[in-house]
Structure formats: structure tokens, C-alpha cells
Amino acid sequence: MTALLQIQDLKTQFSTSSGTVKAVDGVTYDVEEGETVAVVGESGCGKSVTALSIMRLVAEPAGKIVGGKILFQDINLLDLDIEEMRNIRGKDIAMVFQEPMTSLNPVLTIGMQLMETLQQHLDVDETAAQARAVELLGLVGISDAERRLAQYPHNLSGGMRQRVMIAMALSCEPKLIIADEPTTALDVTIQAQILELMKDLTRRLGVALIIITHNLGVVARYANRVNVMYAGKIIERGNAREIYHNPKHPYTLGLLRSVPRLDQPRGERLVPIVGHPPDLTRLDGGCAFRPRCTFAVDRCAREIPPLVDVDGGHLSACWEHENVGLNVRKAS
Amino acid sequence: MSVAESDTNIPQQALGDVLLQVKGLKKHFPITDGILVKRAVAHVKAVDGISFEVRKGETLGLVGESGCGKSTTGRCILQLDQPTEGEIIYDGVDLSTISRAELNRMRERIQVIFQDPFSSLNPRMKIGDIIAEPMHVHGIEPDAAKRRARVSELLTVCGLNPRFADRYPHEMSGGQRQRVGIARALSMRPEFIICDEAVSALDVSIQAQVINLLEDLREQFNLTYLFIAHDLSVVRHLCHRVAVMYLGKIVELAESDELFDNPMHPYTQALLSAVPVPDPDVEAAREHQVVKGEIPSPINPPPGCVFHTRCPKAVASCQTDVPSLRELRPGHWVACTEA
Numbered sequence: 001m002t003a004l005l006q007i008q009d010l011k012t013q014f015s016t017s018s019g020t021v022k023a024v025d026g027v028t029y030d031v032e033e034g035e036t037v038a039v040v041g042e043s044g045c046g047k048s049v050t051a052l053s054i055m056r057l058v059a060e061p062a063g064k065i066v067g068g069k070i071l072f073q074d075i076n077l078l079d080l081d082i083e084e085m086r087n088i089r090g091k092d093i094a095m096v097f098q099e100p101m102t103s104l105n106p107v108l109t110i111g112m113q114l115m116e117t118l119q120q121h122l123d124v125d126e127t128a129a130q131a132r133a134v135e136l137l138g139l140v141g142i143s144d145a146e147r148r149l150a151q152y153p154h155n156l157s158g159g160m161r162q163r164v165m166i167a168m169a170l171s172c173e174p175k176l177i178i179a180d181e182p183t184t185a186l187d188v189t190i191q192a193q194i195l196e197l198m199k200d201l202t203r204r205l206g207v208a209l210i211i212i213t214h215n216l217g218v219v220a221r222y223a224n225r226v227n228v229m230y231a232g233k234i235i236e237r238g239n240a241r242e243i244y245h246n247p248k249h250p251y252t253l254g255l256l257r258s259v260p261r262l263d264q265p266r267g268e269r270l271v272p273i274v275g276h277p278p279d280l281t282r283l284d285g286g287c288a289f290r291p292r293c294t295f296a297v298d299r300c301a302r303e304i305p306p307l308v309d310v311d312g313g314h315l316s317a318c319w320e321h322e323n324v325g326l327n328v329r330k331a332s
Numbered sequence: 333m334s335v336a337e338s339d340t341n342i343p344q345q346a347l348g349d350v351l352l353q354v355k356g357l358k359k360h361f362p363i364t365d366g367i368l369v370k371r372a373v374a375h376v377k378a379v380d381g382i383s384f385e386v387r388k389g390e391t392l393g394l395v396g397e398s399g400c401g402k403s404t405t406g407r408c409i410l411q412l413d414q415p416t417e418g419e420i421i422y423d424g425v426d427l428s429t430i431s432r433a434e435l436n437r438m439r440e441r442i443q444v445i446f447q448d449p450f451s452s453l454n455p456r457m458k459i460g461d462i463i464a465e466p467m468h469v470h471g472i473e474p475d476a477a478k479r480r481a482r483v484s485e486l487l488t489v490c491g492l493n494p495r496f497a498d499r500y501p502h503e504m505s506g507g508q509r510q511r512v513g514i515a516r517a518l519s520m521r522p523e524f525i526i527c528d529e530a531v532s533a534l535d536v537s538i539q540a541q542v543i544n545l546l547e548d549l550r551e552q553f554n555l556t557y558l559f560i561a562h563d564l565s566v567v568r569h570l571c572h573r574v575a576v577m578y579l580g581k582i583v584e585l586a587e588s589d590e591l592f593d594n595p596m597h598p599y600t601q602a603l604l605s606a607v608p609v610p611d612p613d614v615e616a617a618r619e620h621q622v623v624k625g626e627i628p629s630p631i632n633p634p635p636g637c638v639f640h641t642r643c644p645k646a647v648a649s650c651q652t653d654v655p656s657l658r659e660l661r662p663g664h665w666v667a668c669t670e671a
Contacts, residue, residue, distance in 0.1 A: 042535035042537060187562070188562065189602055190626065191606065192606035192620065192623075193622055196622050216536070216610035217608030217610045217615075219610075220608060220610050220611055220615045221608040245611075245613075255537060258537050260568065261565060261609055261610060262607055263611070269547075270540040270543055271540070272539075272544060273537035274541075
């Protein structure tokens with residue numbers, strides 16, 4: 001059986017006054033049905049642009065998908081016209097954005113926004129849509145649902161708004177939900193509530209989930225498979241355990257060593273990654289992580305390392321992945 | 333075991349000289365109504381009677397979720413917000429009673445680093461001028477050439493190239509800008525720095541660099557920090573002692589190791605349980621107690637214990653009795669009757 005979603009060599013670029021930004025530069029990954037896949041990386045690594053490309057929401061004309069395929073149930077989304085894409089967006093693939101404050105329409109009631117999606121995609125009348133909206137709010141843990149339908153986004157707290165966003169995403173029983181930093185704007189106790197809710201609902205309803213985040217802890221708690229992105233490329237992929245215990249790319253290793261952990265002794269000095277992320281308009285023919293890498297060799301400046309299987313389903317894009325592995329074993 | 337009788341009773345510490353004392357601090361912001369005549373119809377109780385002290389050389393963490401009053405506390409200490417009630421005593425002087433000129437002199441000793449490296453630097457000023465401005469304002473280094481030399485020195489101390497002095501903020505990354513904010517704070521040779529979410533806006537790899545820088549500077553210049561943050565892992569890493577705030581009150585205060593190894597307030601326990609650890613095995617083995625409900629409004633906080641509406645351990649008396657901070661173990665203060 002083929003995967004639910006197959007992204008193949010996706011390239012998305014933005015033209016700016018200072019040059020072409022290769023925001024997504026040859027990204028390939030699959031999402032199986034009902035699976036939770038994480039995309040991790042720091043600001044500007046292209047993780048959100050990948051998601052917007054899947055939804056065909058990249059802001060034109062500055063942004064453009066210039067290459068690759070996005071196969072959803074074997075249909076290339078990039079071949080669809082606007083109308084066909086609109087039928088998939090929000091119905092088969094739904095998205096939950098980071099900012100629950102700005103992604104809801106402030107002048108429409110919660111009920112209208114929920115029912116709009118339903119009536120757009122499903123053949124339902126207003127009464128049925130309203131009944132379904134009430135049911136959805138109950139599903140995401142909002143009590144007193146009927147009263148809430150008449151309220152506006154500003155009447156709700158950040159956590160409540162994100163619950164409404166999730167209700168909207170679930171409304172047409174999608175096969176895939178893309179959650180772009182769904183809890184970054186929320187407080188930690190509310191973050192825990194929302195993540196538990198999403199985990200529970202996606203498992204119960206069998207929905208596949210792409211969770212995009214910069215938070216390594218969130219990934220460890222919720223994802224089966226992890227893609228690590230840097231400068232527009234996936235540089236490591238594997239199951240969560242492998243990535244965390246046996247990283248094969250210096251960037252992943254660096255990320256893991258940069259964060260203080262609650263379960264480890266206090267007072268140990270953090271090991272940051274030196275330097276800062278590259279300018280995406282000025283990438284050369286070598287590995288983009290090279291200037292910050294402690295494992296770099298001459299070859300890294302000449303050839304971009306491809307993402308290859310280095311250990312039974314664990315992929316790394318690093319010429320020196322064996323050295324990284326040795327270093328990890330020595331440290332532990 | 334001693335029991336604090338009132339809010340103004342300060343958790344005492346045997347070690348080190350006390351640099352800052354906050355006693356019974358309250359900050360209530362009025363919500364006004366009316367077009368011509370504004371009258372207060374309600375108050376946001378941002379900070380509602382907190383007391384703590386900071387000793388020389390220590391880093392005290394102030395943690396809590398949005399709206400708990402941690403940033404307002406920092407602003408009250410700096411006298412950027414006038415406290416409604418209570419005293420801010422810095423090195424024996426009550427900051428709310430001194431004159432403007434005296435306060436300005438005091439501010440040379442107390443500096444602040446803000447969260448947002450994008451909005452806390454003037455976009456029309458060069459980095460060098462941004463760092464030199466406090467020295468100019470306070471008349472510390474009247475000689476322009478010496479000021480420039482000092483700017484170079486500060487940039488180097490903060491891990492930036494001295495050439496950056498001629499650049500504008502928009503030419504720098506978030507991490508670099510935050511280093512500029514730190515250099516500006518250091519320009520006054522302060523002894524006390526309030527870090528208000530100083531690393532929250534940074535990516536993890538950059539965040540680690542800035543955390544290490546703050547640690548180095550603390551060592552090098554004998555700095556005392558009040559570290560205000562919401563990220564518990566970072567707070568644990570950097571702070572000697574930690575105070576946990578909820579709805580304008582301190583609910584728990586202890587040495588860092590003690591607080592994180594042995595949290596006694598149900599809110600602290602919930603916070604710690606909510607923080608995910610970057611290790612799938614640890615996460616799979618951990619028990620997650622998700623605290624229910626949302627933070628109530630500080631306009632009308634719950635009576636009794638402010639946390640009782642969400643607390644898994646609440647009993648009937650929590651709805652009426654305000655728990656005071658009690659020292660349940662040496663140096664470990666908890667505001668919970670059930671702890």
C-alpha cells in the first residue's frame with residue numbers, strides 16, 4: 001500500500017530584493033495513514049513553508065513551488081486547479097496554525113466559522129451543520145457548546161481558540177491534519193492539554209498528523225517518526241527513539257545538547273551550536289551546516305551530502321555520520 | 333518549623349548579603365470607564381502581595397504562566413510601574429520614596445534585559461549608539477573616544493565583533509540583537525540585572541549560546557540576576573533559587589534543586605509534569621497529570637487559594653482560606669494547606 005502523503009523532491013522558493021530564497025530545497029518524506037510525523041527545526045529552516053506548500057497556500061507571486069510532487073492518495077496536488085484544491089483543503093487535509101489569535105476571523109462568531117467549513121464541503125443544511133458544530137466543540141472539550149457558538153474569538157482564551165481551530169480541522173473528518181506549531185503560543189499547562197487532546201483525537205479517529213515544531217520535548221512525547229530540517233533540507237530522519245538516542249547528524253546532536261533538561265543533573269554547562277543559521281539566498285555547493293559543524297571535513301565544502309539510509313530506516317545527510325555516531329556512543 | 337504569619341513575612345535566608353527586598357508588593361491596574369471622567373470600575377490584580385529577597389551574587393528565578401504577574405514584578409522593582417502597595421528596598425533604600433535624581437543614580441546599578449530583541453532596540457540608531465546611550469545619559473563617560481572604546485570592549489565581552497558598532501539592528505539576527513541588549517545593560521557596570529524573558533524569543537541553538545553568556549558574565553562581573561521566565565528547564569539550569577507565581581501570588585519558593593526534585597505545591601507539580609523532556613523513553617515512562625481548566629481572570633481572582641479552581645488536591649477550606657507561605661522544610665516555602 002502506498003503512503004497517504006508522499007512529498008517528493010519539493011522545492012519552494014521566494015524571490016526577494018536580496019535574491020532567491022530557497023526556503024524548501026528538495027524535501028522528500030512520506031506520511032502513512034494514521035501516523036504522527038514530526039518536522040523539527042529552527043526558525044527559517046523551511047518547516048512551515050513545506051506545510052504551506054502541501055496546502056498550496058504559499059503566498060504568490062513572491063513565493064512559488066518550483067519543483068517536485070506532492071502525492072496525496074496518489075493524486076499530485078500540484079496538478080490540481082484552484083477549485084479542485086479547494087475541495088481537498090479543509091476537507092481531506094486540514095491545518096491548525098500557530099496563532100489562535102490571528103487565524104480565526106475576529107468579526108464572525110465561532111459557530112459561523114465552524115459551520116462555514118461544514119457547509120462548504122459537506123451536503124448539509126444549517127440545522128445539521130449546527131448540530132455537528134455542537135458535537136465538534138464537545139469533542140474538543142469545550143463545555144456549554146451551544147452558548148459558545150454565538151461567541152466571537154475575542155470572548156475566548158488562547159487555549160479555547162486553539163480548541164476551536166482543532167474542531168474546525170476535524171469537522172469534515174480529514175485524513176490528514178497539519179499542525180504548525182500548534183502550542184507555541186500557549187502556556188505550558190494549556191499546551192499539555194492541547195497536545196493530549198490532539199494525540200487522543202488523532203488516535204481515536206485514525207487521522208494522520210504532521211506536527212511541525214521547534215520543541216524537541218513535544219516531539220519526544222508525541223511523534224512516531226521525526227524529520228529534522230536545516231536550511232531548507234531534511235538532514236535526518238528516523239523513529240523518535242533513534243533520533244534522540246543515536247543521532248547521526250551533527251545538527252541534531254547539537255540541538256539535543258543545547259537544551260537544558262529537567263531530568264538531568266543541574267549545573268552542567270550547555271553545549272551550544274556555534275554561529276548562526278545561514279542566509280538562504282547565499283547557499284553554496286557544500287553542506288549548509290558546514291560553518292557551524294565540528295565534524296566538517298574538506299569534502300563538506302565541495303559536495304552536498306544526500307539524505308541516505310545509514311542504519312535500517314535511519315537516514316542522515318552527513319558525510320561524517322559514522323563519526324557522529326561514534327561520538328554519541330563515547331559520550332554515553 | 334516556623335510559619336509565616338502574613339504576606340509581609342519574608343522567607344529569610346542565612347547566606348549572603350541581601351541586595352533586594354520586596355515586601356508585600358501589590359500592583360493593581362485600574363480598568364476605567366467613562367469618556368470625560370474616567371473612573372475605575374475594576375482592578376486587574378497583576379501582583380497581589382508578594383514578598384521575597386535576592387542576595388548578592390545569586391540568581392533568583394521567577395516563573396509562571398502568562399498573566400501571573402512576573403513581568404509586572406520586574407517593572408515594579410525598576411519603578412517603571414508605580415507599586416500600588418508594598419516596599420522595594422534595594423541595598424537598604426526604599427526605591428518608591430526617593431527622589432527622581434536619586435532613583436536615576438540607583439538605576440545605574442540596576443539594569444534590565446527585555447524579551448523581544450526586535451522591539452527593544454531603536455531601529456534608527458546604530459548599535460554603537462544604542463550601547464553608548466546609557467553612558468551618555470548618566471554622564472558616566474563624557475569623552476566620546478573613551479565611550480567608543482568602551483562600546484568595542486562591551487561588544488567583545490558579549491561575543492560580538494566590535495565592527496558591529498556601525499551596523500543597524502535590522503542587519504543582525506535575533507541572537508545578536510539580544511547580545512546587544514546585554515551589552516547595553518552592562519554598559520552601566522550594574523550589579524543587578526533583571527532578565528525579563530531574556531532568552532525566550534531565541535531558537536534553541538542560539539538560546540544555549542546566550543544562556544552560557546549570561547552565566548559567564550555573572551561570574552566575570554559578580555552579577556546578581558532576577559531571571560523572569562516561563563521555561564522551567566532554562567530556569568532550573570540558571571537559577572540558584574526559584575519562586576513560582578500564579579495569579580499574582582508566590583505559591584512556592586525554594587532552592588532550585590529542592591524545588592525541582594521535591595515540588596510541594598500542586599501548581600508547581602502540574603507545571604513540571606506539563607514540561608516535555610526531549611527523550612522519548614523518559615516521556616513514555618512519565619506519568620502526565622494534565623491540570624484541568626484555564627487560568628482565572630486576575631480581575632476577579634477566586635477567593636481563598638487562587639489555584640483551588642484547578643487544583644486536584646483542593647478541599648472545602650481552600651475556597652475560603654487564603655494560604656500563607658509556610659516554610660515546610662528549611663528554605664522551602666509553600667502556600668498550600670494540603671502540602
